[in-house]
Amino acid sequence: MVEVRRPDPEAIARAAALLRSGRLVAFPTETVYGLGADATNDAAVAALFRAKRRPAHNPLIVHLAEAAAAESFASFDERARRLVARFWPGPLTLVLPQRPGSPISRLATAGLDTVAVRVPAHPVALALLRAVARPIVAPSANRSGRVSPTRAQDVVAELGEAVALVLDGGPCAIGVESTVVDLSRPEEARILRPGGVTRDELEAILGPLAEPSRAEAEAPRAPGMLASHYAPRLPVRLDARSVEPDEALLAFGTNEPPGALWTFNLSPSGDLFEAARNLYRALRAADESGARAIAVVPIPKEGIGEAICDRLARAAAPRPDRSSAPEGI
Ligand code: TXA
Numbered sequence: 001m002v003e004v005r006r007p008d009p010e011a012i013a014r015a016a017a018l019l020r021s022g023r024l025v026a027f028p029t030e031t032v033y034g035l036g037a038d039a040t041n042d043a044a045v046a047a048l049f050r051a052k053r054r055p056a057h058n059p060l061i062v063h064l065a066e067a068a069a070a071e072s073f074a075s076f077d078e079r080a081r082r083l084v085a086r087f088w089p090g091p092l093t094l095v096l097p098q099r100p101g102s103p104i105s106r107l108a109t110a111g112l113d114t115v116a117v118r119v120p121a122h123p124v125a126l127a128l129l130r131a132v133a134r135p136i137v138a139p140s141a142n143r144s145g146r147v148s149p150t151r152a153q154d155v156v157a158e159l160g161e162a163v164a165l166v167l168d169g170g171p172c173a174i175g176v177e178s179t180v181v182d183l184s185r186p187e188e189a190r191i192l193r194p195g196g197v198t199r200d201e202l203e204a205i206l207g208p209l210a211e212p213s214r215a216e217a218e219a220p221r222a223p224g225m226l227a228s229h230y231a232p233r234l235p236v237r238l239d240a241r242s243v244e245p246d247e248a249l250l251a252f253g254t255n256e257p258p259g260a261l262w263t264f265n266l267s268p269s270g271d272l273f274e275a276a277r278n279l280y281r282a283l284r285a286a287d288e289s290g291a292r293a294i295a296v297v298p299i300p301k302e303g304i305g306e307a308i309c310d311r312l313a314r315a316a317a318p319r320p321d322r323s324s325a326p327e328g329i
């Protein structure tokens with residue numbers, strides 16, 4: 001059985017020792033649960049890719065307890081410093097040029113000359129990162145392509161024995177992943193993945209952000225971005241106006257068409273932050289509802305709704321044929 005522990009100081013010290021010895025530890029962040037490994041240890045990072053069945057070309061985010069700890073291997077320009085001052089600790093990941101001689105495993109960055117860094121806001125994550133005192137890679141603690149975990153029991157269901165220890169910090173407050181912003185080119189800043197920090201909040205600091213070109217939307221720069229991802233087991237149907245009797249329904253606000261086998265309202269009051277917090281738990285519960293498919297009503301794309309719609313679009317995207325790829329993609 002996987003060890004799941006309340007994050008008291010003793011459990012955090014044990015988690016830190018496990019990470020330093022190259023083991024994998026899952027921990028809560030304010031966005032989703034992460035699966036941590038020592039970012040400077042090739043064997044630990046390789047074990048992390050194996051545990052998630054993650055394709056080797058999809059790079060990881062390096063987590064730190066404070067921005068200063070990233071200065072030695074990532075190059076922060078003035079835009080990065082302004083974003084850090086406003087949003088760290090918090091749900092923002094910056095893709096920055098990597099400095100020569102960086103101690104980060106080449107596996108973690110998938111051989112790119114950039115590195116993604118983030119200082120999470122969750123007190124348990126920060127306590128753990130301080131105790132380890134090394135950069136920690138932490139992708140969402142799910143099998144690659146599946147729904148991200150927002151509770152400790154989701155991590156156990158996803159990864160089981162591959163994890164040495166799960167720190168149980170209760171449900172995640174934000175519920176969707178960090179916003180990934182690419183600052184690796186001096187002339188432009190762009191959002192690679194919408195998330196917990198909204199476009200409006202970023203544009204208030206950086207000015208207007210570049211929109212992805214059509215070619216980029218089709219061959220995205222954050223590897224693995226547009227393909228099927230965040231996917232429950234059941235097929236997902238978006239923008240549902242009505243439901244079939246054998247469908248599970250994700251409703252929002254007063255938009256709750258009748259007749260579904262099972263219904264989960266993401267936010268009866270129409271609050272997009274509440275909907276984000278409930279999204280992954282709702283997709284997991286829908287999978288267990290006995291329904292044939294999941295229908296989702298339209299969700300407003302403003303604010304954090306952009307991240308919700310992004311995840312739902314990927315959850316509904318055509319799935320790879322997993323039967324011919326037993327290691328997943
Ligand atoms: O909220 C989060 O960010 C969570 C928690 C655990 O911190 N972590 C997370 O990690 O979502 P992951 O591995 O599931 O997603 C990382 C994303 C991927 O889309 C990856 O392609 C992108 O960040 N990424 C990482 N390094 C990159 C780089 N150098 N250039 C472009 N994209 C990068």
Ligand code: MG
Nearest residue numbers: 139140148177
């Ligand atoms: Mg993920």
